[in-house]
């Protein structure tokens with residue numbers, strides 16, 4: 463089969479012929495139809511410090527996918543050949559306290575497909591049946607291929623009660639934009655999304671009913687006044703990993719405000735902790751998706767009118783993956799989907 467491989471410890475990914483993966487008794491084999499390119503994949507393409515430390519050379523990359531089950535192990539029940547599916551790319555351990563309590567997303571032994579284990583940028587993917595998420599007819603393969611990042615957005619957005627709340631999202635990448643759509647869907651009052659990239663802010667306004675703010679040109683306090691916020695934002699979602707964005711978020715929150723943090727700062731970043739203490743702010747780090755509660759909620763919302771389709775701005779044939787990665791690396795795109803059919 464064709465697969466996109468980190469074949470050399472340098473910038474890029476390469477197509478290689480690989481054997482179709484063998485499956486064990488508790489696995490399924492998935493024929494991959496569509497895949498999404500993630501920010502993580504860009505790190506792996508660029509071969510930055512994190513990628514070089516984490517990803518083994520020779521690995522099949524990719525973790526955002528939709529496809530169809532074409533074979534299953536002898537002990538797999540409840541799944542049939544031909545079932546359309548996506549799946550959780552975090553392969554969890556079963557021994558930790560967290561796992562045994564059913565909090566699978568907090569298992570410290572987690573390994574990621576396309577990062578530590580063979581991934582989904584290939585014609586076929588081996589996946590434990592446990593990780594499979596069947597797709598209802600209402601969710602096509604394009605949306606199926608972006609459920610992993612939509613799940614990050616849903617996990618972040620549902621971290622705190624948003625009904626009637628004023629929400630600030632810093633970072634208008636695809637996950638920030640989808641989180642904004644989710645916040646609207648579940649009943650937030652005002653949703654403001656900030657960035658310094660006009661293309662991303664335009665896309666945010668197309669995908670969701672939000673107020674885009676370019677913080678390089680506009681004063682966030684003026685926007686707050688225009689929206690008649692008495693004190694500030696009730697809930698923040700930090701999606702950028704940017705120091706100034708986090709500072710501005712802490713500054714703009716109400717007393718007792720809450721922050722869900724998904725953005726990853728590039729290194730240690732100084733925080734004015736006394737502000738957090740005196741404003742009685744709660745900060746929650748968000749990692750991955752709740753397995754499988756986030757998936758359940760996300761699929762239910764998609765079936766009930768949540769629309770994030772326009773966050774997919776580019777589609778390429780898998781053979782054209784170089785253009786797909788260049789589009790992502792330009793910073794001017796939303797989600798880029800590769801077609802493996």
Ligand code: ZN
Nearest residue numbers: 500526610611
């Ligand atoms: Zn991803």
